[in-house]
Amino acid sequence: METRTSSFSSKLSREKWHPPGLPFVWVDAGEPTEVEKRRMVSGVRSWDYSLQLLHRKGLLSDETLAQIREETMLADFFWRMFFNRRLLKSVGGSKKQALIKAEAIVLFEHGWCGCADIWEDLCNLICQQNPGVVAMAIDVPGFFRSPFADDREIADRFYTSKGMNWTLEEVLKVGLGFEDEELSGKPQVTVAHSMRAAAQLGKKAETLTRKDRGFLLLAPALVSEDLVRSRLYQFLGLASLGEISNLVRKFEDNVLARQIVERLVSGASEAVKEKHRQVFENTSKRTIGSTIAALSKEDRPWKGQEAEIKYINMKVLLGIEDRLVGVAPTETLLLNLGFEPSQITRFQGDHYFFSVDTSDRESLGNLQQVVNRDLVVEEIETLLTQTGWEKSL
Numbered sequence: 001m002e003t004r005t006s007s008f009s010s011k012l013s014r015e016k017w018h019p020p021g022l023p024f025v026w027v028d029a030g031e032p033t034e035v036e037k038r039r040m041v042s043g044v045r046s047w048d049y050s051l052q053l054l055h056r057k058g059l060l061s062d063e064t065l066a067q068i069r070e071e072t073m074l075a076d077f078f079w080r081m082f083f084n085r086r087l088l089k090s091v092g093g094s095k096k097q098a099l100i101k102a103e104a105i106v107l108f109e110h111g112w113c114g115c116a117d118i119w120e121d122l123c124n125l126i127c128q129q130n131p132g133v134v135a136m137a138i139d140v141p142g143f144f145r146s147p148f149a150d151d152r153e154i155a156d157r158f159y160t161s162k163g164m165n166w167t168l169e170e171v172l173k174v175g176l177g178f179e180d181e182e183l184s185g186k187p188q189v190t191v192a193h194s195m196r197a198a199a200q201l202g203k204k205a206e207t208l209t210r211k212d213r214g215f216l217l218l219a220p221a222l223v224s225e226d227l228v229r230s231r232l233y234q235f236l237g238l239a240s241l242g243e244i245s246n247l248v249r250k251f252e253d254n255v256l257a258r259q260i261v262e263r264l265v266s267g268a269s270e271a272v273k274e275k276h277r278q279v280f281e282n283t284s285k286r287t288i289g290s291t292i293a294a295l296s297k298e299d300r301p302w303k304g305q306e307a308e309i310k311y312i313n314m315k316v317l318l319g320i321e322d323r324l325v326g327v328a329p330t331e332t333l334l335l336n337l338g339f340e341p342s343q344i345t346r347f348q349g350d351h352y353f354f355s356v357d358t359s360d361r362e363s364l365g366n367l368q369q370v371v372n373r374d375l376v377v378e379e380i381e382t383l384l385t386q387t388g389w390e391k392s393l
Contacts, residue, residue, distance in 0.1 A: 023177055027096040029057050030081060043085050044127045047095065050078045050145065068175070069149050072167050073158060078145035079138040080116050082123045084131035086393055103132030104187040104389040105178070106380060109168075110137075111194025111221065112291060113283065115144040117275045118193070118268075121358050125377050131393040133384070140196055141167045142287040144279045151286045159290035161199035187387035189214040189313075189380055194221045194325070194351065195295055197316075201337075205308055214313035214383035218376070219325050219351050221295055222333055267321070267350035267369075269357035309338035313386045315379055316344045319353035345379075347372050 030047025051068060054060045060068075069075065083098050091097035106126055110118050116137035123135040139146040141164050148154055157163045173179040178188075190213075192200050197220035200208075207213065265273045280288065316334060318327050327346065334344055347353045348368050356373045358364060 023180060023182065024096045024099060026054055026059055026176065027081070027099050028094060029054060029059055030095065033080060041121075041124045042128070043131075044082055044124045045085060045088065046080060046082045046124070048078070048080050050076050052076045068171075072141070072170055073148050073150075073154050074141060074167070074171075075147050075149040076145060077139070077141070077171050078116065079136055080123075082127045082135040082137075084127045084133070084393070086131040087134070090393070099134055100182050101132075102134040102186060103130075103392060104134075104189070104384050104387070105183070106133060106135045106384070107172075107188065107190045108135065108137040109140055109190060109192040109196040110143075111192075111196055111219075112295070113143065113276055113279050113288065114193065115139045115275060115279050118272050118355075120269065120272065120356060122191070122354070122373065122376065125373075126380055129377065130381065130384075130391065132391060133389075138168075140164060142291065143283050147284065148287065151284045151290075154286075156290055156294065159287070159294045161202035161294070164196070164199055165203055185212065187212050187214070187384055187389040189216060189383045189387060191216045191218065191376075191380060192220075193218045195291065198222045198295070200314075208312050208314070209308055211313070212387045214387045215315075216376075216379055216383055217314065217316045218354060219319055219322055220316060220330065221325055222330050223295060223325065265352060266323075267319070268352035268355040269360060269369075270362075271357045271360065272352065272355050310340050310343070313383055314339075314343060315383060317353075317376065317379065318344065318346050319349040319351055320346050321348075321350040322353075324351050347375070 026049065030049045031053065033046040033048050035041055036046045051060060051065065051074070055062075055065050081095070081099075083095060087098045087102065088095065091101055106123075108116070108119050108123060110116065116139050119137050123137055126133055126135050142148050142151075142159070148158070158167065177183060190200060192215070197217035200215050200217055201220075201222075208215070262273075265276045268276070316339065318325070318330060320327055331344060335341070349372055353369065354373045354376045356364065356366070356369050364370065
């Protein structure tokens with residue numbers, strides 16, 4: 001079986017995504033989310049987007065879609081945008097103009113076997129409380145509504161932190177224009193969970209150290225130097241890939257992988273638990289196996305950047321009951337990397353210490369989770385301020 005092995009390089013052309021003079025035309029092409037259709041959130045509106053949607057609406061040609069697939073290996077890419085009604089009203093309802101006028105942008109990236117839905121009300125809360133801020137949640141490459149075109153042809157490098165970071169940069173910066181003149185200077189905060197939280201440390205130093213960029217890492221899965229967990233995750237990954245005997249693989253498929261998913265979401269709301277199960281059942285097992293195997297053997301993608309860490313607008317939040325991410329070894333690693341103690345905060349709770357489903361009375365009754373979620377919002381706002389955000393709306 002042949003797989004792509006060439007090094008990462010950008011071949012996508014910004015001009016080919018959109019005709020000259022029509023930047024960000026994609027923003028007005030979104031379809032209302034289910035929440036938006038039911039008008040369930042006061043003060044915030046939200047829309048769903050995907051590459052296939054833009055293609056159906058004539059905003060991406062067959063040639064461009066094929067080029068994107070050839071370069072990124074993605075069959076599709078899904079994202080969701082959130083706008084405060086006051087911001088939309090100030091520009092006559094145009095989502096495109098609202099994005100250009102936005103004071104700041106917050107990007108949400110889920111972890112292993114997750115999707116954009118796992119953030120529940122966090123995106124809405126950020127926009128509710130800060131009318132000038134636009135939020136965006138994505139399905140990261142390979143998972144759920146952002147599947148690879150044919151994972152049998154994909155080299156393992158696409159599943160690493162470096163590979164996923166590169167793919168997202170191609171789509172967000174080159175394709176959607178987040179590094180175009182109109183948006184590049186806006187304060188931007190990335191909120192990432194688990195696998196994607198760990199991956200933020202693998203970004204280029206020039207990205208991490210930008211004063212107008214901030215990073216909030218929730219339960220980062222930094223397990224490469226945690227011997228017990230890294231060996232477990234490597235076993236799970238290899239079993240999913242069929243590199244262990246069929247008997248073990250069958251056992252893993254039916255028990256271990258599902259068990260790790262259940263552990264992953266044990267402290268989450270019932271809605272998030274069900275969404276994780278859905279993602280697990282609808283995501284390629286090679287993607288599931290390769291990403292968790294890569295997680296176990298990442299060779300310190302942040303190596304050489306240790307001296308820069310304390311100068312980065314970055315905060316790490318850990319759940320003290322997290323069984324997937326060891327709090328003590330993670331804290332030790334972070335401090336060894338150059339994090340200041342003030343950049344690390346412990347929360348009561350597990351891997352999903354911030355999960356609250358406002359439509360479920362039992363979830364709302366978990367006061368600790370509600371407090372944690374609200375504190376996460378405050379941490380995002382603090383990082384926005386540190387990146388130079390000025391509230392005007």
